[in-house]
Amino acid sequence: MSLIVQKFGGSSVADAEGVKRVARRIVDTKNAGNDVVVVVSAMGDTTDELLDLAGEVTSTIYPGRELDMLLTAGERISMAILAMAIHELGAKAQSFTGSQAGMITDGVHGAARLVEVNPDRIKESITEGNIAIVAGFQGINRETGDITTLGRGGSDTTAVALAAALNADVCEIYSDVDGVFTADPRVVSTAHKLDTVTSEEMLELAANGAKILHLRSVEYARRFNLKLHVRSSFSGLEGTVVIPTSSDELTPVNMKEIPLEQPLISGVAHDRSQAKITVVGVPDVPGSAAAVFGALSQADINLDMIVQNVPTDRPGVTDISLTLDQAQGQQALDALEAKREELGFSEVIYNEKVGKLSLVGAGMRSGSGVSFAFFDALSRAGVNVDMISTSEIRISVITDIDKLDDAVRAVHAAFGLDVEGEATVYGGTGR
Amino acid sequence: MSLIVQKFGGSSVADAEGVKRVARRIVDTKNAGNDVVVVVSAMGDTTDELLDLAGEVTSTIYPGRELDMLLTAGERISMAILAMAIHELGAKAQSFTGSQAGMITDGVHGAARLVEVNPDRIKESITEGNIAIVAGFQGINRETGDITTLGRGGSDTTAVALAAALNADVCEIYSDVDGVFTADPRVVSTAHKLDTVTSEEMLELAANGAKILHLRSVEYARRFNLKLHVRSSFSGLEGTVVIPTSSDELTPVNMKEIPLEQPLISGVAHDRSQAKITVVGVPDVPGSAAAVFGALSQADINLDMIVQNVPTDRPGVTDISLTLDQAQGQQALDALEAKREELGFSEVIYNEKVGKLSLVGAGMRSGSGVSFAFFDALSRAGVNVDMISTSEIRISVITDIDKLDDAVRAVHAAFGLDVEGEATVYGGTGR
Numbered sequence A, B: 001m002s003l004i005v006q007k008f009g010g011s012s013v014a015d016a017e018g019v020k021r022v023a024r025r026i027v028d029t030k031n032a033g034n035d036v037v038v039v040v041s042a043m044g045d046t047t048d049e050l051l052d053l054a055g056e057v058t059s060t061i062y063p064g065r066e067l068d069m070l071l072t073a074g075e076r077i078s079m080a081i082l083a084m085a086i087h088e089l090g091a092k093a094q095s096f097t098g099s100q101a102g103m104i105t106d107g108v109h110g111a112a113r114l115v116e117v118n119p120d121r122i123k124e125s126i127t128e129g130n131i132a133i134v135a136g137f138q139g140i141n142r143e144t145g146d147i148t149t150l151g152r153g154g155s156d157t158t159a160v161a162l163a164a165a166l167n168a169d170v171c172e173i174y175s176d177v178d179g180v181f182t183a184d185p186r187v188v189s190t191a192h193k194l195d196t197v198t199s200e201e202m203l204e205l206a207a208n209g210a211k212i213l214h215l216r217s218v219e220y221a222r223r224f225n226l227k228l229h230v231r232s233s234f235s236g237l238e239g240t241v242v243i244p245t246s247s248d249e250l251t252p253v254n255m256k257e258i259p260l261e262q263p264l265i266s267g268v269a270h271d272r273s274q275a276k277i278t279v280v281g282v283p284d285v286p287g288s289a290a291a292v293f294g295a296l297s298q299a300d301i302n303l304d305m306i307v308q309n310v311p312t313d314r315p316g317v318t319d320i321s322l323t324l325d326q327a328q329g330q331q332a333l334d335a336l337e338a339k340r341e342e343l344g345f346s347e348v349i350y351n352e353k354v355g356k357l358s359l360v361g362a363g364m365r366s367g368s369g370v371s372f373a374f375f376d377a378l379s380r381a382g383v384n385v386d387m388i389s390t391s392e393i394r395i396s397v398i399t400d401i402d403k404l405d406d407a408v409r410a411v412h413a414a415f416g417l418d419v420e421g422e423a424t425v426y427g428g429t430g431r
Helices: A016-031 A046-057 A064-071 A072-090 A120-127 A154-165 A199-207 A215-223 A288-298 A326-338 A369-382 A403-414 B015-033 B047-058 B064-071 B074-090 B120-128 B154-165 B199-207 B215-221 B288-298 B326-340 B368-380 B401-414
Strands: A003-008 A037-039 A093-096 A104-106 A114-117 A131-135 A138-141 A144-147 A170-175 A196-198 A228-232 A240-243 A267-271 A274-281 A303-309 A315-326 A347-351 A356-361 A387-391 A394-400 B002-006 B035-040 B094-098 B101-104 B114-119 B131-135 B138-141 B146-149 B168-173 B196-198 B227-233 B239-243 B268-269 B274-283 B302-308 B317-325 B345-353 B354-360 B387-391 B394-400
Touching: A003 A154, A016 A037, A016 A072, A016 A131, A016 B047, A016 B215, A037 A072, A037 A120, A037 A154, A046 A064, A046 A072, A046 A403, A046 B015, A046 B074, A064 A072, A064 A144, A064 B074, A064 B094, A072 A093, A072 A131, A072 B047, A072 B074, A093 A120, A093 B064, A104 A154, A114 A154, A114 B094, A114 B387, A120 A131, A131 A154, A138 A154, A154 A170, A154 A215, A196 A199, A196 B047, A199 A215, A199 A240, A199 A267, A199 A356, A215 A228, A274 A288, A274 A326, A274 A356, A288 A303, A288 A315, A288 A326, A303 A387, A315 A326, A326 A347, A356 A403, A369 A394, A369 A403, A369 B168, A387 B268, A394 A403, B002 B015, B002 B154, B015 B074, B015 B131, B035 B074, B035 B120, B035 B154, B047 B064, B047 B074, B064 B074, B064 B146, B074 B094, B074 B131, B094 B120, B101 B154, B114 B154, B120 B131, B131 B154, B138 B154, B154 B168, B196 B199, B199 B215, B199 B239, B199 B268, B199 B354, B215 B227, B268 B401, B274 B288, B274 B326, B274 B354, B288 B302, B288 B317, B302 B387, B317 B326, B326 B345, B354 B401, B368 B394, B368 B401
Parallel strands: A003 A037, A003 A170, A037 A131, A093 A131, A104 A138, A170 A228, A196 A240, B002 B035, B002 B168, B035 B131, B094 B131, B101 B138, B168 B227, B196 B239
Antiparallel strands: A104 A114, A138 A144, A228 A240, A267 A356, A274 A315, A274 A347, A303 A315, A356 A394, A387 A394, B101 B114, B138 B146, B227 B239, B268 B354, B274 B317, B274 B345, B302 B317, B354 B394, B387 B394
């Protein structure tokens, strides 16, 4: 008998029909002889509707404690309705709030972090033959007894943390797409689903714009050596298995789960939510760049890519370019402006019309010629590269937003991802 | 400084405008120097909408545990939104679930009874200067940790129980009507608001069709000697004060709050939700009536009025008539039919086209001529009386449903209730 944790996102339980479809799948899993624990998000647009309601009574910032209390009503509804739909199919189900499921967090409302998971009541419930349904996204601050939320996408984290605490055999993450793709199918019509991907690759994909999994949940799964299965609640298809290892940590045990011809490149991610800031005319003296980053760090700005150029026509000064989330753009500009005299720069240029493209693949570590092929493809497609950053298994570039889709398609084709399976051929097999 | 508990029903917080209006009133009460604890119901039609959603996924009986989990989402939303609206006005507020507020109940889902109230967190919150907002209608079963509900109208009970536990000075029950009226103003245009009513009278009014207060909450308030103030959240008017005593228990202390010329009659209640069952041809031997009531009792039927007649044209048999809630009608018929042979009756007649009218007044105990005036008024209005029951301070009759409104108006007029104040004149002053 296996213990399976299944997580269903809001799109899977958007309406009564969706709830019934999901209930059917859960009961089928249970009837196949498994213990099943379900984590569910709020139905469809519930969270946005609750936020709208909050916006009607307050024009200022919401008190975080009360906003968390409000938003957690969404999962309370979906989990109770799902339990009822399961009962209707003749199986036993019990729903549990984050607090009842033992999801203990710190006290940061709206972005709480799990400090402990004590799923005693969940264990008891499944031992009694129930399907246990747990509210995603929420927890409780044990110090104060207040309700907290893990932030948007936090239901993935709930599912993975619970699966780890219960020592589950697999954590299945259901959504409205069939799995992890080599690129966003809305941009690249020839993108195809990956059967497996390592957690290391998944982390790079998630961090660089692939929205299918919450970054924290992938980190968590890797840390606890938990297998994730990303799949669709709308089809019966197998999805993508995220194997909790990096490709150079393969052991004889987990090796069996990875196809022998593991592709060199797993996919192309893109991100339209970034902005680029260029700080022009920073004095080219030791410590001046550090001062710029210090000012941004104090303002809690998360930077992504950073490039420093020394312009030859303006001796003694340098330009610093960086990217960040658009949502933090104004905050960053204010932080820089507040220290303009101290930092001594001449101008700040802000640009939201940028896109980020990332090529990710564990095989990049050993394969040769990847960089050349990557930039060659961009060049042939007429895409201008503005900034570059790399990791061991990723190359990312910033381009003009209008060129982003062309760039994604060009890179996807150049690495043979347009035809399933070919990706294993290109670039040699490495060592 | 006073401690005031204010309870707002769903109609008072039906939308964002309602929430803001209620928030203004709460903050005004706080700013006047009082400690304020608020109990709030789900917004407007939320409960019905959640029930509709449940109906979409299940055709059978809902599991009670899950239905309670579902419905309690309603107050979670309203209390968080109300707390935000209060913050917006510059005051401090914290919302608490039934569990957080220490509302401990038994395990009867859908109709739980309070077994203990431990409002430690509420006390702490108001000591810190907050307005504490508590979810009405809900509690927690301490044995299992499961969420429970007190049944429809249970928010009144939450408010009264909390007020008693906190030793509040008054519990204000806000709704969309101005207070307790001498009759339903939708039926009797000349009905007027009562300034005070004893809890004994309020119990009779609530039990006999006046929907303004939940019966349990009135019992609770009387037991804990708590003053209720029934008033409107839409006007600034004083409402009706329910004084926690019967009129023959007046002490020098509570006497001060009751007008010297306490009216003889406090009001006329009516109820359209009753049905009448007549069991025809029951053998007129000892124990036969008991057997009929035993069969109904075993089926958990709550009976209201009972009349037994011996028809002169059918010697040896008797007819038994009784009234009950229409919702239990089919259940009662099934229970009787199942024991037809054992009980030996010839026929059961079921009639939902009946109405119940009750005249209530503490002065009835001492005043003379009330019964005569009551039946005289009904007779003049052409109303046929089908069944009669009385208590020390109430006379109730069952009439044809089509005659009910006429009957209410006739009795209201006969006892001088049409003109405010005249009620003290009619029928003598008693002792």
